[in-house]
Amino acid sequence: MRRHRRAKIVATVGPASAAPDKLRALFLAGVDTFRLNFSHGLQEDHARVHAAIRALEQEVGRPIGILQDLQGPKIRIGTVKDGRLDLTAGETVRFVLDGSEGDKQAIPLCHPEIFAAAAPGQDLLIDDGRIRVRVVGLDADTLTAEVITGGPVSNRKGVNLPGTLLDLSPLTPKDRADLAFGLELGVDWVALSFVQKPSDVVEARALIGNRAGILSKIEKPQALERIGDIIRLSDAVMVARGDLGVEIPHEDVPGRQKELIRACRLAAKPVVVATQMLDSMVAAPAPTRAEASDVATAIYDGADAVMLSAESATGQYPVEAVTMMDRIIRSVEGHKLYRSIIATSDPGEEETPPHAVASATATLAEAVQASAIVTYTTSGTTTARVARKRPAVPILALTPHLATARRLCLMWGAHSVHTDDVDSYEEMTTKAADCAVQEEFARSSDLIVTTAGIPFQMAGNTNNIRVIQIQ
Template structure:
C-alpha cells in the first residue's frame, strides 16, 4: 500500500514525554506527521538518540522518508535570584538591575548578562516573564540599569527577559548549543533550527559548523530579524515563524501581518517556511480545538505556508494523536475549499527572476493546462522541486532524488511527495524512470499526461532547464 498524504502542506510535530514512545511515534506518523521536531531545550542526549533511532526504524518499516528537525535552545536571558523568591512591582515604581550580585530586591535585581549593559539605551524596554511585566529604561551606569515599571506584576527567580528594541552582541550559539549541534549532526538530523537570530551574520556562524550536513532553519522571533528578512531568507535553507517569542517582542496585532510577509518572502525565494506556536494550544488539555485555533491553522494554509507545527500539543499534551489528526483535517478541508486556489495563486510570484524559476513556473502552468495529475521533478539537491512548489501547482509534485538526506528534507516542502531513486544518466532513462515511478506511486492513470522537469546535465544541483510531457504509461 502506497502511503501518501492527501494534502499539500506538511505537519511538523514536537516530540516530548507524551510522544517519545516508539508506538506513539508510529501513531503520530500514521496520523499525518511529516517531520518530527526534537526540542533540545529539554531532554538528554540519550533521550533524543532513542527517538531518532525509533523514527529511522519507522522509515524502514513504511518505506517512506521522514524528516527530523533539531531545534537548538539558544541563549536564555534571565534575571538572577530575588530576595524571598519574588517581588511584586506596580506601575510607576523605580527599579534597578545590577550586573553583579547574588540576590536582591527592587534596589538591586541581579541581571547577569554584560551584553545587555553594553547595548541597552534609555527608552528601551525590558519585558519579564513573557511580557507580563514591562519596564522602560530610564538611566544607565557601568554596572546598573535604572527602569520604571509600565505594567506591573510579579518578578520571581530566574524569569526570562526579552529586550525588543535592543540588538545584543551575543552569539545565537551557546556552549550547550554547540555541544547539542555536534551531537545532532552525528546522529544525522535533517534540519537544524537556530534560535535567537538577530542579524544575517548569525546564520553564517551556524553554517560554518553545519556545512551541508543538514538544512539550516532560521527561527524568526526577534524584531531585529524582521529588519533583515530578505538577507536572512537568502542565507537560510528554511524559516520558522516562531510566533511565541515574536509575539512577546512585537505587538500582538502586528504578528498576523508579519507572518504573511515572512511566508511570502520564503515562497518567492523558494525556501520552505514553517508557521509555529500555539496553533492548537487548547488541545494540550482538550480533545478538540477552539474555532479560533482552527481558523489560525487555516489562515497559515491560505497564506501558502509549507508546514504548520505542533509544540506542546504533541510533546506534552493529553491528545497528541488527536491534535495531528485535527491539523491534518483542517489542512485538507482548507485546500479543498473553493476559494483556496484563487487565494494562493493571487499571493504567488508574478514575474520570474531567473531562467530556472521560469522553467519551473512554465512546467507548473503546463500541468494545469494539460490537466496533468502529477509533475515529476528529478532533483539532486531539492532545488528543482522547490522551484516548482513556489508556484503551488494543483498537480502533485513527485520529487525523485538519489540523495537520502535530500529526500528527508523534502518532507518540509509544500506539495512534495518524496521518493528515493537511482541516479539517471540519459534523457531516455529519465523518461522511463519518471513514468515507472508515477505509476508505482499511483499518481496517474496510464493515459494521463505527466510533466517531467529536470536539470541537464543530470546531477548538477540547481540546473532546472528541461521540461518533457509524456503519457504515464510511457507510450
C-alpha cells in the first residue's frame, strides 16, 4: 500500500463521498488524509464517516489521517425579503444590527464586531467579493453604504471586512461543541478557521492540548502580519486561498502561497495548499490545463499536501478528481527539473544540532544511494526534520504511537508505520531493517540510513545516524 509520490492528498468528505465504499475507493485512488468539514453536516453524520474511515484503516492495514475543519467565526448577513436582493451600483443601502427579513434599507448583519470596527471609506465584501459596498456612515446599530459593485445577494451570504482586525474569538460556541465532539471521536488534526493572531492558536491549544495537531488556516491578511509566531505555535498550516483571495488582491495570492510554503518548510511544519485546485472537476471528468498547472505549481514549491474541497465532497467525479491529483503529483515529482527546483527552494539550515543531524541524514542517504531513510520517532519531529530537506531518498517513519503515524499522513514523503516500542539501540536498527524489507523499501544487500533520538521516548531529540546493510 505504498504511495509512489512524496506530496500528500487531502480530500473533503461530503454527500458524494461519505459512503464506506466511496471512502475506500478514494483511499485506493490516493487519499492520505480525509477532511471532515464541520461547516456542513450534523455531528452524527461526521461520526459515521469517522467510524467508516477507522474501519477502512483496519481493513487496509495503513494509518489514515482525519482532519476536523471547524467552521470558525464566519460573518454572514441574515435573511432578506423573498430570499434575494438585487443591488445596483451607485445606490445606498443600510445594514442593521438587529432585524429579520430585511430589505435594502434594513439588511440584517447581526455582528456587533463589524459595527465596532468599520469606518467611513472602508469596503465590505459580500458573497466572496462578488458584491462590494463602501461605508459612508454608521452609528451603534446602523451602517450606511454605497454599492460599488452590484449584483444579487441571497440569504446568509458571507461578509468580509478587508484589512481590519476584528474582535473575534476563533472558536464560536458551535466550534467549541464540535471540537469537544471531534476530540472525543479521536480526530488527528483540528483546523482553525479565520486565524487572525497568535493568541487565537494559544486559545485553541488550551482546549486541545496534545490530543490532536492544530492546523491554522491562513485566510485573513491580519494573520500574514504575525505569520512567524502563528507558524511557531501551530503544528501545521493551510494556505486557504478562498477567503484569503477575497481579502487581498488576487495577484498577491500566488506570492503569498510561496512565502507560506517556504516559511513552513523552514520551521519543519506541514503546509497544505487548498481551494479550487481542480474546481472544474465538480461537474466535469477532467480539469482545465490551468488547474493542472496550479496543482503542479504547489508541488514544485514544495507543499506537503494539496487538498480537494467540493471536488470530492459534492462533485460528480470524486474518485476521478483524486486520481487526477495523484497523476499530476507523480508526473511533477518524476520530471527532470523537479529535484533541481526543490533544491533551489531549500530554506537553509536552522542552527540547532537536531536539525543538523537530520540534514546530515538526508545528505548521507543520497551520497551512499540508500534505498530508504528510516526515522524512528515518538512525536513525528525527527521525521519532519528529515522531510524538511525534501530528500530524493524515500522516508520510512516508524513510531510506536498510532496517533503520530496518522498525523504523519500529512507530512511530505513520510510513509508512516505503527510499530511496537523498542528498548534498545540494536532492537531499533533490527526493526528498521525488517520494516524496510516488509514495506518493500529495500531488499537484501541494500543500504538504509536510520536516524533517531537516543534515549528513546524523548520527543524531538534527533541525535543519531547509522548506515545499515540489509542482510
